[in-house]
Amino acid sequence: MKTEKVLIPFNGYLVAVVLLFSIGTTIYGFITNYLVLAVASLLLSILLIKGFVVIGPNSSKVLLLFGDYRGSIKQSGLFWINPFYNKTSLSLRARNFESEKIKVNDKMGNPILISVILVWKVNDTFKSTFEVDNYEAFIRIQTDSAVRKLAGSFPYDHFEDERATITLSTNFDDVNIALENEVTQRLEIAGIEVIESRIAYLAYAPEIAHSMLRRQQASAVVAARHKIVEGAVGMVDSALKLLADKEIIEFDEDKKATMVSNLMVVLCGDSETKPVINTGTLNQ
The missing domain is CATH 1.10.287 (Helix Hairpins)
Structure with a gap:
């Protein structure tokens, strides 16, 4: 399996000087009726112009040459590359994703509502572009899958399982670590780095919420x-x-x-x- 290859492009400012010289030669050729020189300089100028690429901070370009992966540019600035490269832009900035509230069953089978917040960024541009079809949709689906697995691994609280060492409603740090590990494993194939993953919303489903509240109140009394x-x-x-x-x-x-x-x-x-x-x- 291929991995990301960071490409070092030509300095765009140096090529800009060559472009100015080529444009000047083109003008000189037309003025002096030296058409061969003028046409050659014009074609060279067009090729040089098409090869310029501007990359902003925390952005990248994935380069293909006739379907063959040639590398990725992660530097910011003005560069010149082969004008025949097919360029795909990718953002390297950190982004937030908040999942929808989904109804799942905890370890004891109780229906609960849960959602998570995921902070992520693209780490491997090759995997994000070519290993999955749409990495943003892939993140949403795999995060929901990880949440369902997490909810089924722990009870909601100690009322259902008094011997449980970790519960969803009390051990937030342990649960978030388990969630982050699960999501990281699932998103590794897409070249995504998980910066942070935590539970954003957690509650019993409406159909049992009232009964569970009365049970908690009775236990407190x-x-x-x-x-x-x-x-x-x-x-x-x-x-x-x-x-x-x-x-x-x-x-x-x-x-x-x-x-x-x-x-x-x-x-x-x-x-x-x-x-x-x-x-x-x-x-x-």
Whole structure:
């Protein structure tokens, strides 16, 4: 398989001096009726003019001679090349590509919506021109394919797979690295250099988004309740020990149970508690 060959063209300014001399010779030949010299100089001037090429910064020209690849020019400036070369222009600038939001299934089979942003540029002009039919369309299709494979490799979050070390919604750096590696491998055949690849949008598909939100909210409530109960038990234990150490009151098992029950209700309840004053004994 052929690879890119960087061509060093002639300096265009030196050829421009030769062109001026040729034009002057043409004029002199017509004035002096030396037609052979005039025609020869005119043909030479036409060939010289057709060979000039101007290349801007971060641009390139791919050159073919009767279907044979001769090389690529990546320098910027004014140059002169064989006028019979067929020239194809390619931009070497970095470009952005944002994929459409596509619906795919994650590792656990849940439908999700995902899109990515790809920063890329042409690195090998030969591969971009001749190894694929249309490298921009090739980038779009292969990026979508890489996104589908990535989404199927990881769960959306830890709710579905608690043992997962990497999830799409939490481990952004790891997921973006995996995405970049996948896209780089797919675009290498087209001579494309992937500068950056990252997830731009990620969410559950609309048909399950509400259910997943309720599940997350329920999990958050359970976690909060667990924390509240854990703290309340510690506070009750501290209160009982402090009362016993200071010998403020002596509790039997029934009184301890009653006090623990009351304190747990106060500490774990959702609504604000209202005190009740007992003017009798503790058993009343």
